[in-house]
Amino acid sequence: MSSIQPLFDLSNKVAIITGSSKGIGKSIAKGLAEHGASVIISSRSQEAVDEVAEEFKKEGLEATGIACHIGKADQRENLVQKTIEQYGGVDILVNNAAINPIYGPLEDAEEGVFDKIMDVNVKAPWMLSNLALPSMQKRGGGSIINIASVEALHPGAGLGLYSTSKAALLMLTKNQAKEWGKYGVRANVVCPGLIKTKFSAALWQNEQLLQKIEKTLPSARMGMPDEMAGIACLLASDAGAYMTGGVYNADGGYMIAG
Template sequence: MSSINRLCGKIAIVTASTDGIGFAIAQRLAREGAKVIVSSRKEKNVNEAISKLSNEGLDVKGLVCHVSKADDRKKLFDQANKFGGLDILVSNAAVNPEVGDVLDCSESSWDKIFDVNVKSAFLLAKEAVPLLKQSKEGRIIFISSIAGFQPLGLLGAYSVSKTALLGLTKAAALQLGPEGITVNCVAPGIIKTKFSSALTSNEGAESEILSQIPLKRLGDPHDISGVVAFLASKDGAYLTGENIVVSGGMPSRL
């Protein structure tokens, strides 16, 4: 349990937050005092996540939400209104239906990847703005990937979609800065989740990855949640338009 209460009185939406990085983010924001709306495409997953978080005494609500569906996104913001508004949007939902090099990606998979990973992130941010303008400390936080900086061969199209989020962060920060809304992006390295298991499924692959990480360990979802909580709090108030790599030192740029 976090002993920091930086987010008391804040209201947050976290998409794809019933497992892995998203769950850790929702849990951390709630532990720091925020009211958090948890969401996922599957009702069973939502119910299980809400049960875990509620058993901690955290103030959470859960909704089924497929971020590509306008009606589902609207339900998220309607729930935020019932809570009293919105201060923090964390856009975490992403898919990768096809593994392989970028130019081998099928058109259908390319469309699905960009529909969820980029278009839905854009629409969530766009639709959140009216509520965030009413907040004194509005925050938009996109979850990208180190692959957005340094493409991973097996995740070709996915890597390109994550690069797009880096640009969206810069452009939206420029637009929303005068409104007092910060826009930042967190780019995780290789984190121990179901999503990353394709990269770490055998000992040889994990050893190769670890050889590129100075801290010599894979990341934990809570390594990401702490950074997001910082960006969501007053401590991150003068940070906007930044893409923060959290990778244990795995190379991403100069």
């Protein structure tokens, strides 16, 4: 039996990770870079992405910062084009950037908020994947990893539109996997539970709410951003070569909690 370890090697692979100047995106970018990938750090602020890229370079990792507001078509095109110009192509796309500008009942949300959430959380990953596809086809395949949420699988409180957008991302992923398998392109989705990031601060900064959530979890604690990197490295690499169209929870047991 041959060794499993080399299958995790991402040397000569190029990965774009959206929303990677902090939180889950940054941890995933670090994991991919540590496995040998050249990573594109991307978020809306050039200053923020340059800072992370420099931090990675100091550790001997290959990283470049390219700012991109994924809700804007010209910036999405620029992100993929610049990546190809610099590194020759795209092998891995992690659609991690997302927004949740509202917390409250469905009927209180304005139409504009719905459009904004769908634009960033569903349309942008679709469009970015489409932009990366020709390069992946040329390179004989690739891996798309869409970051959703357990909210896509189980309705929470006050996150109705966010949940709806993430559920749509699940079905987008399955269709990508089904249609693009013939090109050697795999697509999978990761559903994190409550992770300690700025994005979820409203939940974990409320001590009572956090205790209530943690009491129900089999893991009895919230997750950390670094705990999302392992599954991404598996799905990005040849170690996960037979994994496509899958939905993977990394939620401390949230989905089986009573």
